Amino acid sequence: MKTLKFKNGDQMPALGLGTWKSEPGEVKKAVLTAIKEGYRHIDCASIYQNEKEIGEALNQAFKEGMVKREDMWITSKLWNDSHKKEQVIPALEKTLEDLQLDYLDLYLIHWPVAFKPDVSFPEDAEGFLSLEDAPLTETWKGMQKTVDNKLARHIGVSNFKKEKIQQLIDNSDFVPEMNQVEMHPLLPQKELVAYCHDRDIHLTAYSPLGSGDRSEQMKKDNEPTLLENEVINDIAEKHNVSPAQLLISWQLHRGVVVIPKSTNSKRIQENLNAASIKLDNDDMEKINGIDYNFRFIDGSFWETGGKEYSQEALWG
Ligand SMILES: NC(=O)c1ccc[n+]([C@@H]2O[C@H](COP(=O)([O-])OP(=O)(O)OC[C@H]3O[C@@H](n4cnc5c(N)ncnc54)[C@H](OP(=O)(O)O)[C@@H]3O)[C@@H](O)[C@H]2O)c1
Known part of the structure; x- marks a missing residue:
């Protein structure tokens, strides 16, 4: 399995299992299947509300000797209701308890969006905190403490545009080591990838298959279906x-991490097998050319929080 190297020598498997929307009743089996098939990286988040079941799977895998803790890479994310500096460690401790782990390999700020404590999803503007009340630079200080306390080996961000990363860099000695963002041929994020790679920041591609199992509420009318894209299907056919x-495979060839979600045993295995596909320059160029700036996860659900959480503020 291809890995991405961090400055301290740690290696992150470039292909991991996503777990958003993996139901508590299904995710334990999915994680155990993935580990059995050879996955060594699981992408989690407290807001996915399934970390307890993932913890049961991990515990079982370690106990039965399927894999050692040190050979797994576990990522999780700080939810938006815990952005105050002093809330970060307690939030991580809850995740560690649920996952039955002593440390995470990677902890990310899930969104550059802050809520009042214990508000999972604000119904109106009242549930939000402004970035003045909960500055990202303060959240970042809380994140650094998780490394100091050996609760996380690496820290980073998610859904951050380059200006927001730069703000963290300008106000701290600690450069984020990862930015996890939506990325696929309809949204290749070329500028953001170049900016991050220039600063030794790794990237993880989320929703790499187009996130077809999102709720209908999150979908737009007539949105493109990535898996049915003609260019993708033609090149897939060529490689059988x-x-x-x-x-x-396209993501792995670009040097980023990719975390497709599946709870289906056959597709979990199919996705892992993509690691051995070899694409040539012509394939890569054709896929790179698809780009038409389409987001499946556009962040419009934070717009009730006001101008600083508008789509323009998030991505523009
Ligand atoms: N940081 C963030 O804000 C953020 C946002 C979104 C996602 N993520 C992370 O990224 C992961 C992946 O993104 P995602 O869950 O949005 O969507 P995704 O991985 O793009 O797509 C998941 C969908 O594809 C299906 N699928 C999986 N393998 C397939 C295959 N080989 N052929 C056809 N269909 C297949 C899945 O169905 P089955 O399960 O039935 O196979 C599911 O419906 C998440 O699970 C989460 O860990 C992070």
Whole structure:
């Protein structure tokens, strides 16, 4: 398995299992299947509300000797209701308790958006905290403490545009080591990738298959179906692989991490097998050319928080 190297020598498997929308009743089996098939990286978040079941799976895998803790890479994310500096460690401790772990390999600020404590999803502007009340630079200080306290080996961010990363860099000695963002051929994020790679910041591609199992509420009318894209299907056919495998392989060839979600045993295995596909320059150029700036996860659900959480403020 290809890995991405961190400054301290740690290596992150470039292909991991996503777990958003993986139901508590299904995710334990999915994680155990993934580990059995050879996945060594699981992407989690407290807001996915399934970390307890993932913890049961991990515990079982370690106890039964399927894999050692040190050979797994576990990522999780700080939810928006815990952005105050002093809230970060307690939030991480809850995640560690649920996952039955002593430390995380990577902890990320999930969104550059802050809520009042214990508000999971604000119904109106009242539930939000402004970035003045909960500055990201303060959250970042809380994140650094998780490394000092050996609760997380690496820290980073998610859904951050370059200006927001730069703000953290300008106000701290600690450069984020990862930015996890939506990335696929409809949104290749070329500028952001170049900016991050210039600063030794790794990237993780979320929703790499187009996140087809999002709720209908989150979908737009007539949105494109990534897995049905003609260019993707033609090149997949040429290599005798599935469109999903091609999409995963394209990310691995670009030097980013990719975390497709599945709870289906056959597709969990199919996605892992994408790691051995070899694409040539012509394939890569054709896929790179698809770009038409489409977001499946556009952040419009934070717009009730006001101008500083508008789509323009998030991505523009
Ligand atoms: N940081 C963030 O804000 C953020 C946001 C979104 C996602 N993420 C992370 O990224 C992960 C992946 O993104 P995502 O869950 O949005 O979507 P995704 O991985 O793009 O797509 C998941 C969908 O694709 C299906 N699928 C999986 N393998 C397939 C295959 N080989 N062929 C056809 N369909 C396949 C899944 O169905 P089955 O399960 O039935 O196979 C599911 O419906 C998440 O689970 C989460 O860990 C992070």
